[in-house]
Amino acid sequence: GxxxxxxxxxxxxxxxxxxxxxxxxxxFQATTMFWYRQFPxxxxxxxxxxxxxxxxTYEQGVExxxxxxxxxxxxxxxxxxxxxxxxxxxxxxCSAEKRAPYEQYFGPGTRLTVT
Amino acid sequence: GESVGLHLPTxxxxxxDNSIINCxxxxxxxxxxxxxxxxxxxxxxxxxxxxxxxxKRQGQRVTVLLNKxxxxxSLQIAATQPGDSAVYFCAETGSSNTGKLIFGxxxxxxxxx
Numbered sequence: 001g002x003x004x005x006x007x008x009x010x011x012x013x014x015x016x017x018x019x020x021x022x023x024x025x026x027x028f029q030a031t032t033m034f035w036y037r038q039f040p041x042x043x044x045x046x047x048x049x050x051x052x053x054x055x056x057t058y059e060q061g062v063e064x065x066x067x068x069x070x071x072x073x074x075x076x077x078x079x080x081x082x083x084x085x086x087x088x089x090x091x092x093x094c095s096a097e098k099r100a101p102y103e104q105y106f107g108p109g110t111r112l113t114v115t
Numbered sequence: 116g117e118s119v120g121l122h123l124p125t126x127x128x129x130x131x132d133n134s135i136i137n138c139x140x141x142x143x144x145x146x147x148x149x150x151x152x153x154x155x156x157x158x159x160x161x162x163x164x165x166x167x168x169x170x171k172r173q174g175q176r177v178t179v180l181l182n183k184x185x186x187x188x189s190l191q192i193a194a195t196q197p198g199d200s201a202v203y204f205c206a207e208t209g210s211s212n213t214g215k216l217i218f219g220x221x222x223x224x225x226x227x228x
Contacts, residue, residue, distance in 0.1 A: 004158075032214055043204060044159070044218045057213075093158050101214035102147050106158035 003027055004096045006107035013084055014115055020080045021110045023094030029074035030096035034104065035067075038091040050077040084114040127225040134195045136222045138188040138205035145207035149216065150179060150190045154201045162190070162203075192224075200226045 003026040013019050023033055031052045036044040048069050049057040056069035066088075068080040077096075081088050091111050095104040128134045140148070146167040151159035165172045165179045165188075172179050178191040188205050202223050206216040 006158075034215070041221075043220045046215060046217075049213065049215065095158075097214055101212070102149070102208055102216060104214075104216065106151075106160070108158045109156070111156070 001027055002096075002098050002105040004094065004105045004107040006092075006094055006110050008110060009108060010111045010113075012113045012115060015085055016083055018080055018082045019084055019112060020078055021092055021094075021112070023077045023079070023096070023107050025075045025096040025098075025105070028096070028098050030077075030098065031074060032097040033071060033077040034095045034097070035069060035077070035079050036093045036095070038093060038109075040091075044093060047079075052077075081112065084112070086114045088112065089114045124220070125223045125225065127227060128195050130195060130197060130226050130228050132195055134190075134192040134199070134224060134226075136190045136192075136203050136224065138190075138219050140186050140188060140205070140207045140219075142207060142209050142217075143183070143186060144210040145217075147208045148179070148181060148188050149206045150177075150188075151204045151206060151218075152199075152201045153204060153221075159204060195224075195226050197226045197228060200224055 005024045007022045033050040035047045038044050046059050047062045050069045050071040052071045058064045071077040091109050093109045095106045149164045150162040152162050153159045163174045163177050163179045165181050176193045180189045202221045204221045205219045209217045
């Protein structure tokens with residue numbers, strides 16, 4: 001199998017605080033993980049590529065100082081939304097690349113609500 | 116920029132009928148395509164994939180067709196069931212070789228009992 005988990009599944013935070021979301025590959029190692037953002041009734045938008053042992057690669061328009069990504073091990077990547085604001089409220093989804101490029105397995109997503 | 120789009124935002128079918136979900140992609144350099152199913156509040160789930168050197172690939176109750184001439188991809192679901200109700204996304208690799216996927220806008224499939 002290829003299972004990817006995310007924690008937490010839902011989080012509500014106050015404006016100005018920071019929130020960390022974890023993405024774990026449970027039964028395989030992933031040197032590459034991806035973070036996506038999804039608005040209601042919209043498609044997945046790639047935010048960044050997370051590489052184990054090196055800096056993340058951010059997509060155009062994504063603020064790297066606001067969305068901090070750390071790929072500390074072959075099974076864990078974290079996304080920290082710093083100084084969150086209501087417009088950061090969204091569904092954040094990670095995926096982990098198992099063997100070949102494009103063989104991505106997705107986590108269940110994290111619903112972030114900033115009040 | 117690169118984009119993958121879908122012709123219809125919502126498709127409503129009767130239980131037991133066949134469903135066809137379409138996707139138009141823009142990058143002729145894409146060599147790998149994937150269909151995902153996403154249920155409400157969950158992450159995307161792999162359904163089937165196809166490489167650009169193929170025209171058709173079949174799975175269990177699903178078939179993907181690729182027409183590179185018109186850059187069109189379709190997903191056919193046979194004997195659609197209520198459990199098939201979800202949003203379906205096509206994804207392509209684009210012109211990069213970085214493992215990144217480009218997702219289409221999604222089609223919502225509604226199965227009427």
